[in-house]
Amino acid sequence: MNSDKLYRAHLQFIGKVIAICTHDIRNHLAIIRESTGLIMDTLEFSRSKLQGIEISKPLNNIDKQALKSSSFLALLSSFCHRLDHESSVFSINQLIDELLTLLNRNLIQREIEVAKDYSENIQPIEGHPAILQFLLFCIIEKIENKGALQVITTDSNTNIQIILKYEQGLKDGSNDLMICTEALIEEACSVVSAQVKIGPKEYVLTLNKAKGGKT
């Protein structure tokens, strides 16, 4: 990429294409779901119980899987639409959940077991959710594979904290495969008005409500 503008435009393009695809796929899934639903209805309404027991199980699985895929795509769609606007109102807990769900496959592969402990009363804040997700991704990427990761959110009058506690170590910064550099993390922090403190086996991300936006 030659310039920030081009890089940004390209990212927006990717977001747009994925948003379109997810819409399309949700339609396909809706068809699958209605079709399996119709077969189940037919069995139920005709009372062919014996057949129903045999056929219902796989049909239920298809139905459940389609619903799971649909929920996943809904998250992906919302993730992509975050690129539509630089700043917006968002819920911290939902934002973290969205990212963790989208990264779920990767976290399983890395053998990182995630536990969540969210403060339930955090009001939505205004800020840069896409960059905050990017920042969290950078931190998670730095954590070594194999181990537990606890994600905690807390709320006070002035700040919201996101604490990432891990039992394993941190990766060597010279790893070429990592997307995020220290400079990028610093830049992302400044965009979302956050401070990162690295403690023993934890990252504490403090978001200033006044700077980051109003609740």
Next chain:
Amino acid sequence: MKSKKDIRVLLVDDEEVFVDTLAQRLRMRDLLVDVVYNGSEALDFVKKNNPDVIVLDLKMPGLYGIEVLREIKKGKKKDIQVIILTGHGNDKDEEEARQLGGFDFLKKPADIDLLVAKIKEAFAEKIERAMLAAAFAEEGVFDTAQKIINKEE
């Protein structure tokens, strides 16, 4: 009060397989269902018929669902209830649909029992409004209230 069989539902969606299948499932649940495949057909249908509830997709070729909703709500048959059922919907679409008078906003694929419940709720609200309007008209309350409002203005 009408029975469930008397609730007339119009499904509007360009995904023909989806909407035809959904129509069958709703008919199995004793609803009277018609289907059209785009926004213009929906407006034509509404001109000639009186559905109680419309289940409307947002992104369709030609006329978008939001435009269909806007046309219905500013027309003579604005009492028809509209439920949005879409695979696209973001928060902005939902807000716009509600501001235009949409009854509810569901995302595809919606649970059939939830959809039937929403249709029944929308229908019940429509009947309630019609009964209230009829009662006001009969007692002349509406006219009197209108006169008072006009005077105050």
